[in-house]
Amino acid sequence: MRISHKKHKPEPKRTYFFNLGITVPEVMVLDSDGKNLGVMPPNKAMAIAKEQELDLVLINPKSSPPVAKIIDFGQFKYQQEKEERLKQAHAHVTEVKGIRLSLRISPHDMEIRQNQTIKFLNEGDKVKVEIILKGREMQQKPMAAEVIERFVSNVNTALPIRKDQGVEFQFNKVTAIIAKQ
DSSP, X not given: OOOOOOOOOOOOOOOOOBGGGOOOSOEXXXXXXXXXXXXXXXXXXXXXXXXXXXXXXXXXXXXXXXXXXXXXXXHHHXXXXXXXXXXXXXXXXXXXXXXXXXXXXXXXXXXXXXXXXXXXXXXXXXXXXXXXXXXXXXXXXXXXXXXXXHHHXXXXXXXXXXXXEEEEEOSSEEEEEEEEO
């Protein structure tokens, strides 16, 4: 069974406008401590920032008026990237793992597959249960659906699950996708 391992495209990095890149007519200015200095033109705010040897960074361009803060841009950018890296480190990408059964699967093999499925579900992944029918088995699609339903109900007794996709028939495959509730 082929499962795609393509990763999703990451969100584009947020760009910040600072100093001469700020083109709005007025900004609400916050100093490095977060104290409000009021609404003023960007060139006046840049003069205040240069006196403190800091930068004027546009923090929230969508508010009215846009909010700019007097801070060290290099340090600010470093902190934002550090927070982004921490978010990515703690994020778990959900994958779809595959479990393949057969019409004549033995009870012991079924138990092994159930334990593997429970392990995958506890890791936060989804599981695609499938049976590939060959030759004369193609006429036994209801029997294959019954095997999958029995497998899913056995897993459900050990761990509460939800069906993301019920039993579906494709040409020579019978599949279902389950996930942890």
